[in-house]
Amino acid sequence: MARLELRGISKTFGPNRVLSGVDLTVGPGEIRGLAGQNGSGKSTLIKILTGVYAPDPGARISVDGTALGTPVRWQAAHAAGVSVVHQDLGLLDHLTVAENICVGGFPTTRMGRIDRSACDRISATTLSRLGVDLDPATYVGELSAAQRAEVAIARALRDHAPGQGLMILDESTRALRGSDLDRVHGMLRQMVAGGSSVIMISHSLHELASLSDCVTVLRDGRVVADLDAAAGLPEHEIARAMLGDSVTRFDRAGKQAADERPRIVVQGMAGQHARDITFSIGAGEIVGITGVPGSGYEEIPALVAGGARTTAGMLHVDNANVDLARFSVSRAMRSGVVLVPERRDRDGLALELTVQDNVTLPRLRRLRRSFFLSRTWRAIEGRRAIDEHGIRPANPHALARQLSGGNQQKVLLAKWMAMRPKLLVLHEPTQAVDVGARQDILHKIADITQDGTGVLIVSSEADDLTAICDRVLIYQADGGLTPGDSDDADTLLEQVFTTPAPHMTGQ
């Protein structure tokens, strides 16, 4: 009998049909990957399953053969064994591991207070079912990223009878890298080996291919493929199903050799975490920087673009020295250096403003029109950004919040590229961006170099770096940059993760 059976799930919002007749069957002991571009209907499907949305009439949902009524009452689904690991994990730092695990099902004493020892015991049992060694009395604020994910998964596992239940992981692993990710994957495999089931949503095709038994691909609200992943599934097959037509892997034509007359020279720059940053970028050159997560290379974009304080070093833009002691984002912009930050929702976009407002924001000051802004100018600029970057929906008055991740990133690129910078610094430009938008973004980055703009990409995505960069530099854990392979992603990754053991820093 199937653990979860969805039949004929459709959902219409006004004129938009976002899901049409989705069928999905997950067996016991199965890890089912759910893939699809942003807007393909993945999250709508999960929201129907967790009772946020009511499906259109005709939908049938059953768990272990027992039908759940529609719309789903979450209490009933929860009781039937469905649980969710939230996207941002949903942990409270000032509570203990045990309290975070037991929320929603605290054991109580006869006096009605929380039975702490029972709570610790339940948590310890649940954690040990996952093979996790963690003291239930620890405060969650003190845990590492992997441990936090483990606590969130333990919460979802708490009420499952061993070998029962269905856990939905909604992008829950996105904060994890390297061995942390492997560890959580191992834990999930161990869990389903006992008969529990998992639905896994992830932007990482690698993760879906390596972890799932089967990957269901959604496109435009329909299931377009159920790919068997048990016998090894190439990631590009998932990507192809997501995109619809065959993916041509992006490769930038005419990578060039380093220019002899560099436009940007960074010499011995250091910040709080990164040290000895020395590199140069020529006109029209794209340079990538990567490194081991947490080694400090993540600070480089902010250092170069005035977002973080530098403690040493020099910066030359077109042979003019930039005063780093009084460096700031606005000074960086004036000298032609602009940053497209990661975390676009927090640092990059005003989500409650329109596409047009976001695109024109940094140029308002340049217009030197303090009192009156031409509406026509903004409308033209908004329309131009939409056309040039293929932003969807093609509505300059749409709120940034209403856009998918990929389209938000395009708005960001449009906003900064319109400044005609001398150096464009991009931090994780394809983070949480679907495959189609990723191609568009890489094309745009390649385009901007044609008028001589230098580009610095700081990213953990080896595929992107090797696809587009003229040179790739690897940040060493004890400071400094070394050249890396700029053609083959696998070689580059190998180089990154086999950098010599670092000296312990005295922090």
Place this chain on the structure above:
Amino acid sequence: MAAKQATPSPTDIGTGPNAYQRTSRRPGWMSPGQLLSRYALILVWVLLAVGYAVRMPDTFATTSTFQAIFGSQSALLILALAALATLVAGEFDLSFASVMGLAATIVPVLTTLHGVPSWLSCLIAMGVAALCGMINAFFVVVLDVPSLVVTLGSASFFLGLSELVGSATSIAISDPKLTDLMVHRLFGLPLSFYYGVALSLVFAYVLTWTPLGRHIAFVGANRDVARLAGVNVRAVRAGSYVAASMLAGLAGIVIVASVGGFDPVAGSVYLLPSIAAVFLGTAVVHPGQFNPIGTLIGVYFLATGVIGLQLLGYTGWVQNAFYGAGLVLAVSVAALVRRRVGVG
């Protein structure tokens, strides 16, 4: 931002399951920085009191001043707990001061004008307060109207109701038994002081030690997570409005019984101080968290400041200025200390 996270040394990565260190629960010693950020408000409170005492040894450092500070704030404390009740659940209520005014009007009107026994009028006042909370909850939780709009509107509506009930005149109540229940002195302080402290302790107990309290914390932090963990989010949210209104009703009874009468229009005077006390309280005990013990400290901190200033000869305007400035300054300092020390 990359600068904020502590950089784990890359050697920590990939050493397998044994890399997980156990960290202990309540460490025996907090670092001086942690202590400072946790109890800075108390330190400032002590400094303030010492400063006043040095400046005015004859007037400030006296038993009567002590009694004035700790004996006069019970209604404000209970009202601050009302504000806290919604804030901990991530909700916002501006109407609680008006609910207090309504309750404080109903009791004397029923007792004095209609001859209802005072215990029954108190009970009716509490019932009306609960109803006020349900009205707020209906609009905010069921109809999903922004709480700022709803409670701003209902604050005015409840104020209007109290003016209607009280015919815009202040009616006195003279029931010695009811009054005695509030102002009878125990160890030099009126009983109402102990009620306020006891309520704060009960509130703190519920928040820290019961499932309800922990669920409230999750609802306040992230409703979606709480719902998916099996918490009845709507009930918690609605309950927070009803609890806030009932605490406000209680504050109304305390104030009318202590003072003997109440002009509902004066209720708005209590709004800022109680919110100020709640936010001040987030700077102490559990920095960054709304907590009842912090609120308790916040109320008496503000009272100390204002009474000291009044003794110095500043009257009238100083109360408003002090409450407002005190709120912003104290919370800013706590935030700065927290950032400097790197906790929370």
